[in-house]
Amino acid sequence: MASAPIHHGEVLQGAFPRGPGLVRGLVTLPCAMYSVRAAFTPDASGEVTVVPAWKSKARTAAGLALVALDLPGGGRLELSGDVPLGRGFGSSTSDVLAAINAVGNAFRVTPTPEEAAKVAVQAEIASDSLMFGDRAVLFAQREGEVIEDFGAPLPQLRILGFGSRPSHDGTAGRGLDTLALPPARYTRRETERFAELRAMLREAIATKDLPLLGEVATASTRINQRHLPIPALDRILGIVDEVGAAGLQTAHSGDISGIILDRDDPEVDACTEHAQRALRAIGIVEQWKFNTDD
Template sequence: MSAGASPVPAMSGTGYASCHHGEILQGVFLDARGRRCAALVTLPLTGLGTRADAVLRPGAGPGCHSVDPPDRTKALRAAALALRECRARRPQSALGGLELRLSGDVPLGLGMGSSSSDVIAAVRAVADACGLRLPSRTVARIAVRAERASDPLMLDGRPLLFAQREGRVLEVLGDALPPAVVVGCALGGGRPVDTLSLPVPAYGDDDVRAYERLRALLRRAVTEGDTQLLGHVSTESARRAQRVLRHREFDRLTRVAGRTGAVGVQIAHSGSVAGLIFDPAAPDLEARLRRCVRALNHEAIPVTRTFTTSTTSTTSTTSSTTSEESRHGRAHRRRDRPARPDTPGRRARLSAL
């Protein structure tokens, strides 16, 4: 900087990303070229998420970056990659050091996409500070580079078959999931799962055929709004995942589902969060939900929250939508906030487990 020149002011931005409630379907599938791809379909969940605040200090040296909390290294890596991307799009920008701060209420290690939520919020915050809004495909590419595999939280709320290690959509299954009410719970006492310690499953031709069959059934469930079929797909996917996860409560969970009239169960394939899926059109729904909660408590499986896949049910404590704008918020709106611990109308908080 020349003598007498005014210092370049710091630039700040915010970003927000919600989490999910584990997977409806996860396995190995064929892409359009017939190549095997690991992919998943997540169950959206709003009301929990990560807020990122980024401050860019042009006077600081390049690479002078920090994050709070300091253990969120994936988010910091993503923020640095986003900064490089923004610099390529606006070469005239004087981008120097980066200060990143993360806050939110997504439980860690339960398979709810906490690291993806951190990463995507961080990318959005940096882009906001640079006066940019990066395309979702760019955010996905950065997220995969930062954490090796990413959940599709940067995309809209439609049911997507997403190749998490490649950051690309294999198929848009439809406009919205069938209507469902989900009673959430946590297996293993809600203890975090070390996903890096899980064995890598070896998939054969029979596995590919089985997952492709479930993919076709899920596509039909979405097209026809068939909640019963949604529950079947989710249960079968969860059952196949037990070869790796081996949840001790899995059989008890399915028995509770059968006794209380749930159409199926849903389990995070890399964590301990789970849910029992109910058809909102079922007779005596409220009574079924109460029986389900009592049965889970009797089995010593902690109940967490009840939510829906639509915005119209009166039993919902959180809801998913089909709009990226409403799910994640505009990156540059400072009013975006993750839900606070005193948010009313919630039966339980996962973060308290």
């Protein structure tokens, strides 16, 4: 048996210098609200089957993990979990990572995060960085490589999450087909700004500077607004300012966002309740809250 966590969208997502060009990268926000569990039973068939049958990416990942780890045969993969799909919680990567870990556990082999990342990208085209645990990394989601390891976790946060992109009929929670979205095309000025935000995030993590981290997340949200708009973004940012929150983070390929609050502030519960009321007042009723160290 193995498990895999989820995340709550991104703190930063954009395009960053690497070599002579640019590479797309992201920094995810840890979240323990949901998880995926997987069990792999090896057999000599040479093929992998999966339950439920529609979890094709996880099946592919298990087969690729057998090859990557030089393990024999095939087997049966069983998955269970409660992660909402297509919302920005990393449901696909959670399935894939749980499958990889389950294969390893079945043979008492532990894939490295780097090995898991390579398999995950092969299995799902674009992967999140869940295999690195609570390490804050700038991760190239289509190459499966770490662009920068920030050397420490993100500061501990209170997040007031909510569904930020209701569907056309006014309902929320239906998610997005994230791979169907065209990759964002950033301007030169935007890529220059991403380089600045990367340096700011590095400092925020090293010094545990929550306001600076919130500034990075809000700036990333504003830049990506052009590519996947959040309705009422200006009104939401007004609430962020009204309650004295650090910033706003979002799933840049999903439909969830989070107001970033100081977990250790004595007034954090009152601020959270104030923000909840203000969000409901503008029609955002789907809400949840968590601490990143839960």
